[in-house]
Amino acid sequence: MHVINVKNYEEMSEKATDILVHRIHSLEKPVLGLATGSTPEGLYQRLIEEYEQGAISFKHVTTFNLDEYVGLEQNDSNSYYQFMNEKLFRHVDIAMERIHIPNGAALDLGKECDAYEHAIKQAGGIDIQLLGIGANGHIGFNEPGTPFSSKTDIVDLEKTTIQANARFFHSIEEVPTQAVSMGIETIMNSKEILLLVSGEAKADAMAKLLAGGVSEDFPASILNNHANVTVIVDEAALADPKQK
Numbered sequence: 001m002h003v004i005n006v007k008n009y010e011e012m013s014e015k016a017t018d019i020l021v022h023r024i025h026s027l028e029k030p031v032l033g034l035a036t037g038s039t040p041e042g043l044y045q046r047l048i049e050e051y052e053q054g055a056i057s058f059k060h061v062t063t064f065n066l067d068e069y070v071g072l073e074q075n076d077s078n079s080y081y082q083f084m085n086e087k088l089f090r091h092v093d094i095a096m097e098r099i100h101i102p103n104g105a106a107l108d109l110g111k112e113c114d115a116y117e118h119a120i121k122q123a124g125g126i127d128i129q130l131l132g133i134g135a136n137g138h139i140g141f142n143e144p145g146t147p148f149s150s151k152t153d154i155v156d157l158e159k160t161t162i163q164a165n166a167r168f169f170h171s172i173e174e175v176p177t178q179a180v181s182m183g184i185e186t187i188m189n190s191k192e193i194l195l196l197v198s199g200e201a202k203a204d205a206m207a208k209l210l211a212g213g214v215s216e217d218f219p220a221s222i223l224n225n226h227a228n229v230t231v232i233v234d235e236a237a238l239a240d241p242k243q244k
């Protein structure tokens with residue numbers, strides 16, 4: 001695991017942008033794994049700026065997002081489909097047919113999960129997967145206890161995850177309790193992984209990750225077994241939680 005220490009959220013976003021811009025330039029048909037949440041917003045803003053300045057194009061880019069809430073239609077303002085559209089896709093020249101986000105409102109969710117796995121394979125696998133980390137160590141929506149062998153599936157969200165994500169909804173009751181998430185094995189099959197970690201709310205998780213053990217009780221720990229992981233972490237997320 002290659003760890004890059006940065007000062008703050010802005011610097012984390014800048015470094016991540018440099019890496020993704022480089023991959024978009026160097027790969028003929030880049031397949032990007034993307035994430036939602038507060039962590040990648042600064043990165044997406046900067047990618048839009050790079051596009052507007054003519055430095056990059058998304059014409060040949062294919063994307064696969066990590067997850068989507070079960071039960072939310074694509075046009076629901078809280079769906080991750082809308083999040084990605086607002087934060088990135090509608091501002092750049094990406095082709096609609098190359099955007100992939102699980103459909104959490106599919107009538108047959110099992111079939112949707114299988115089709116998602118198939119689509120990733122068809123695209124030749126994910127070149128670089130962007131990840132955030134949950135305070136509980138989740139990656140995607142794979143909560144503690146998820147088998148490392150998991151593929152894209154319907155998952156139950158932990159209470160702490162529902163509480164953490166309630167900030168995006170009018171009330172906590174509106175937060176879906178399930179999601180479709182790319183599996184841990186699916187994530188691990190990516191050729192490269194870029195994990196972004198910012199803020200003191202992630203300090204405990206970061207300390208556990210750096211401790212190095214690998215356990216299904218802490219999903220992100222599996223990243224210690226991947227050959228090509230870069231972690232960009234800011235000072236607040238590196239603060240020793242015991243010192244607080």
Ligand code: PGA
Pocket residue numbers: 036037038039040132133134135138139140
């Ligand atoms: P966040 O979410 O970027 O909003 O902190 C990360 C995650 O839960 O994986």
